[in-house]
Amino acid sequence: MTLQTIDDRPEQRSEPKQDVFIIGGGPAGLTAAYELLKRSDAHRPHVFEGSDMVGGIARTETSNGYRFDIGGHRFFTKVPEVEAMWHEVMGDDFITVPRLSRIYYRGKFFSYPLKIFNALENIGPYESVRILASYLKWQVRPHKVEDTFEQWVMNRFGGRLYMHFFRSYTEKVWGIPPSNIRADWAAQRIKNLSLLKAVWNSISGANDTTSLIEEFQYPRLGPGQMWEKTRDIVNETGGKVEMRSIVTGLRREGMRITQVETTDTADGSTAQHDARNGEVINSMALRDLIHAFDPPPPDAVLEAAGRLAYRDFLIVTLVLDTPDPFPDNWIYVHAPEVKVGRIQNFRAWSRDLLPDEDTASIGMEYFCQEGDGLWTMSDEELRDLAGRELEQLGLATQDHVIGAAIIRQPKAYPVYDAHYQEALEVISDWLSKLENFQTVGRNGLHRYNNQDHSMLSAMYAARNLLGASHDVWNVNVERSYHEEFELRKEAS
Structure with a gap:
């Protein structure tokens, strides 16, 4: 499949194409290249990927004929253009997979999403009453401020359920106490779920909570198949995906990037790419990106990058x-x-x-x-x-x-720790002043996005090069959470 078969593109122009240097061959970087080639014949995307595989954390590894994901990657979205790209690229290689997941806790398996009778049987009537009492207590006297993950969860599930099902797993995942994790991570990942809603969903069968969908689509050979196919389409339709080519320097004159330096990870050789009349789209980790600039950003920006975890x-x-x-x-x-x-x-x-x-x-x-x-x-x-x-x-x-x-x-x-928000504001403010630069994706925005929102940020960046004015930093920021948070602050 090529882009010509899925999109009625205009005839090729005779004018020279503008180079777009894309840092990283994960979902965000490859989506930016795909989107540019689909929508424009005036741009030539050049993707630099430091490893020998595309897909980033959404790649599929292989060992002795066994293919495996780097963590589970469900393909489910409410973003139409992302859904369309998945189907354009994958075609008949998309399969529908029923979801079955459980929680192992105290030697027992709990259905997830919650099945009310399973949960009551496993946790016992006495503890179930205590969970309900704790929930009611936190509904009557919630935390007035929702700065942390712990406060956010307690206000919606109660302290007892938080202790059982949120605290231990969150500490295992992040390696820090939930009281040190910002509430916006919970608002983004758990979204509009509460105890009463979870119970109602389990009784009624209703479910509009994105993280708890009952089936999803998946590439037949793993998520990496999606990005391997996208790489091939980019290479076949006028772009270039260069493997084992890591970006090690970004030269700038004032606030314009003039040169992209890459290093071949196989032999250590370097190459210089003229970006004076080009554009740069980044998806590498912000902490590494900031230290790649020459001359370096102001000390405050360097210090902020060092605080990102x-x-x-x-x-x-x-x-x-x-x-x-x-x-x-x-x-x-x-x-x-x-x-x-x-x-x-x-x-x-x-x-x-x-x-x-x-x-x-x-x-x-x-x-x-x-x-x-x-x-x-x-x-x-x-x-x-x-x-x-x-x-x-x-x-x-x-x-x-x-x-x-x-x-x-x-x-x-x-990591959404106590320092990240302030550090990110300093970094994003400086990056926004660059004339020919955008940053996208999970690590490029330092945001724990799902794959679809990382892709959407890249689509927006590509469309910005064609005249749009999307704010990629606000992809997947939960308006409902921020409005609620503002109301709580005003009430207090």
């Missing part, structure tokens, strides 16, 4: 010599006695991810920091840890493990 991630994919030990797409592990945070069953996403029907491919996901004890474990130690924890949770015995693949992913999640 990230959470790293690794996955141990175990191959078992037995069919799937559980039917779920994934299981959230709230149990503090194990280090694993989430467990994927890749056949439940797509049967085509596995080459052998008599085996299982199980992804054990660990949230960590680059350089800490988990990150620096050897591959053999991680395989042993993952196998032991799989057995400890009662899902499969360690002696069924016949293979493993380990992937370490730095800067997987931008």
